[in-house]
Structures are given as structure tokens and as C-alpha cells.
Amino acid sequence: xxxxxxxxxxxxxxxxxxxxxxxxxxxxxxxxxxxxxxxxxxxxxxxxxxxxxxxxxxxxxxxxxxxxxxxxxxxxxxxxxxxxxxxxxxxxxxxxxxxxxxxxxxxxxxxxxxxxxxxxxxxxxxxxxxxxxxxxxxxxxxxxxxxxxxxxxxxxxxxxxxxxxxxxxxxxxxxxxxxxxxxxxxxxxxxxxxxxxxxxxxxxxxxxxxxxxxxxxxxxxxxxxxxxxxxxxxxxxxxxx
Ligand SMILES: Nc1ncnc2c1ncn2[C@@H]1O[C@H](COP(=O)(O)OP(=O)(O)OP(=O)(O)O)[C@@H](O)[C@H]1O
Numbered sequence: 433x434x435x436x437x438x439x440x441x442x443x444x445x446x447x448x449x450x451x452x453x454x455x456x457x458x459x460x461x462x463x464x465x466x467x468x469x470x471x472x473x474x475x476x477x478x479x480x481x482x483x484x485x486x487x488x489x490x491x492x493x494x495x496x497x498x499x500x501x502x503x504x505x506x507x508x509x510x511x512x513x514x515x516x517x518x519x520x521x522x523x524x525x526x527x528x529x530x531x532x533x534x535x536x537x538x539x540x541x542x543x544x545x546x547x548x549x550x551x552x553x554x555x556x557x558x559x560x561x562x563x564x565x566x567x568x569x570x571x572x573x574x575x576x577x578x579x580x581x582x583x584x585x586x587x588x589x590x591x592x593x594x595x596x597x598x599x600x601x602x603x604x605x606x607x608x609x610x611x612x613x614x615x616x617x618x619x620x621x622x623x624x625x626x627x628x629x630x631x632x633x634x635x636x637x638x639x640x641x642x643x644x645x646x647x648x649x650x651x652x653x654x655x656x657x658x659x660x661x662x663x664x665x666x667x668x669x670x671x672x673x
Contacts, residue, residue: 433456433457433458433492433493433507433584433585433617434454434455434456434479434490434491434492434493434507434508434584434585434617434619435453435454435455435456435489435490435491436452436453436454436455436475436478436479436488436489436490437453437488437489437490438451438452438453438487438488438489439451439452439453439475439478439485439487439488439490440452440485440486440487440488441471441474441478441483441485441486442486447640448471448474448640449471449474449475449478449485449640450639450640450641451488451641452471452475452488452637452640452641452642453488453642454475454619454635454642454645456585456617456618456619457617458584458615458616458617459611459612459614459615459616459617460611460617460618460632460633461607461608461611461612461618461620461630461631461632461633462617462618462619462620462631462632462633462634462635463620463622463627463628463629463630463631463633463634463635464476464619464620464621464622464635464637465622465623465625465628465634465635465636465637465664466621466623466636466637466638467623467638467668468623469639470623470637470638470639470640471637471639471640472589472590472621472622472623472637473513473589473590473621474640475621475637476510476512476587476589476619476621478490479497479508479587479619480505480508480510480587481497481501481504481505484498490504491504492504492505492507492508492584492585493507493584495507506534506581506583507583507584507585508583508584508585508586508587509578509579509581509583509585509586509587510578510586510587510588510589511571511574511575511578511586511587511588511589511591512589513589513590513591513593515570515574516574517562517570517573517574517577518562519561519562519563520561520562520563521561521562522558522559522560522561522562523549523554523557523558523559523560523562523565523573524545524558524559526562526573526577527541527545527548527573527576527577527580528541528545530577530580530581531544531545531580531581534580534581536580536581541580544580544582545558545576545580546558548576548579548580549573549576551576551606552572552575552576552606553572554569554572554573554576557569557573567594567595567599568595568596568599568602568603571591571592571595571599571603572603572606574591575591575603575606575607579610582614583616584616584617585616585617585618585619586607586610586611586616586617586618586619587618587619587621588607588618588619588620588621589621590621590622590623591603591620592604592622592624592627600627604620604627604630607620608630625660625661625664625665626660626661628648628660628664629648629660631648632647632648633645633646633647633648634646634647634648634651636651636664636667636668638668643667643668643670644667648660651663651667
């Protein structure tokens with residue numbers, strides 16, 4: 433669904449990503465786990481076409497991000513760390529703005545918006561002005577928006593920042609459920625070890641390189657009884673590749 437091959441990116445000569453490769457498969461929830469500065473946001477910015485890599489290739493549903501960005505981006509839904517909602521507009525107006533951008537007919541758009549809001553328990557909030565909503569509710573609206581054009585791949589960048597534990601868990605459960613029921617591929621970037629545990633697969637990023645990529649069970653096989661957190665910290669302490 434999405435492939436990244438040998439991505440390199442440097443800022444002012446300082447490498448942020450050094451040869452990162454990744455493939456996302458349908459129905460798979462992948463946690464992109466790494467400490468601050470590991471390169472998670474840089475990787476997501478490249479995957480969403482915001483910047484071009486210095487080297488390497490990205491495809492979404494077979495479309496090359498550099499040569500056919502519009503086709504590649506049509507397959508992606510994104511929730512960034514920073515809110516991208518217009519605070520002074522209603523929930524409905526924000527969502528219609530997104531569906532218009534994607535060229536969805538208004539009738540289809542309204543159907544999907546109604547269903548999307550209902551799915552996250554916000555069926556009665558369409559007319560609410562975004563500024564009046566709590567941070568957790570805004571995040572849910574962002575998730576609904578990211579899914580309106582029915583993307584094959586959902587990218588979430590630290591999407592739970594600022595949420596209380598219950599809202600965080602709810603968002604995580606919702607995305608997990610959607611991933612498995614819709615067959616969507618999800619890349620969930622986080623620095624929170626306990627969030628990564630619920631994923632099907634773990635990609636551990638540190639200092640711009642992938643330290644581990646595989647099933648969580650496989651990751652834990654070498655743990656000799658240690659818990660997930662201890663094992664992640666141990667893997668991050670190992671010398672670079
Ligand atoms: N615009 C930029 N200009 C210069 N350096 C940058 C820029 N963006 C990121 N970096 C550097 O690139 C490296 C990777 O940063 P990045 O933000 O991708 O990591 P991250 O894993 O998302 O971290 P965090 O969890 O803190 O958001 C860091 O050393 C960071 O200082």
C-alpha cells in the first residue's frame with residue numbers, strides 16, 4: 433500500500449534519516465516508535481509529500497510521490513501533531529472543506545460526514561464551532577476528516593499528544609478497529625512505548641535509522657522475560673547500525 437525505499441534526509445548537512453525503508457500492508461497497524469529527535473516527523477513529512485527526500489523513493493498504491501504526487505496523496509489520510517482545523521468554523525464546515533478539496537460530491541460527503549461523526553460518538557456536534565470543543569474531541573474530528581476520502585493508508589503523527597489517558601486509549605482503539613475492519617494500513621508515530629504495544633508491527637527508529645522492523649512477538653522473543661518497555665529501551669541503547 434505504501435513503500436519507502438532507502439530514504440535519506442539531512443537538515444543543513446546534519447542527517448535526520450539515513451537509509452530508512454518501510455512497507456505498509458493492508459489491515460496492518462504499525463507503530464513507528466522512537467525517542468525525541470529519532471526522525472519520526474521527518475519520515476512522516478516525506479511520506480506525506482511535504483518535503484522530498486534527498487535520496488530514495490516513496491510510492492502509495494503504486495504511485496510515485498515525486499512523479500505523481502496528486503495520485504499518491506489521494507491514497508493517504510493524515511493526522512498531524514499540530515491541529516489543521518479552522519478553529520472559527522463549525523465541524524461540518526471543516527469537514528466539507530476537506531471533501532471539496534478531494535472533489536467528493538456533496539451528497540456523498542454529507543453521508544460520510546454523518547457516518548464518520550457517529551462512529552466516534554460526535555453525531556450531535558456537526559454544528560459546533562471547533563474552538564468550543566475539547567482537545568480530545570478536536571482530535572476525533574481530525575480523525576474523521578482524515579478518513580472522509582477513504583484512504584488506503586492512514587498516517588498519524590503523535591496524534592495523542594495533549595490527550596488524557598482515557599481519550600488517548602479511545603483514539604487508539606478507534607484507529608485499531610478501523611484498521612482491521614476497513615483493511616486500511618496505519619502508521620502510528622509515537623514516542624510513548626505503551627502506545628506502540630497495541631500495534632501489529634513495530635518499527636523502531638533511532639538516530640535516523642530503523643533498529644527493528646517486525647511483529648511485536650518477534651521483538652519480544654529475545655527479551656528473556658523482560659517487559660516491552662525494558663526491551664525497547666535496551667534496543668535503543670544498542671550501538672547504531
Ligand atoms: N526543520 C528542521 N531544521 C533543522 N533540523 C531539523 C528540522 N526538523 C527536524 N530537525 C532535526 O532532525 C532530527 C529528527 O527530528 P524529527 O523532528 O524528525 O524527530 P522526531 O522523532 O519526530 O522527534 P519528536 O518526537 O521530538 O517530534 C532532529 O535532530 C531534529 O533536530
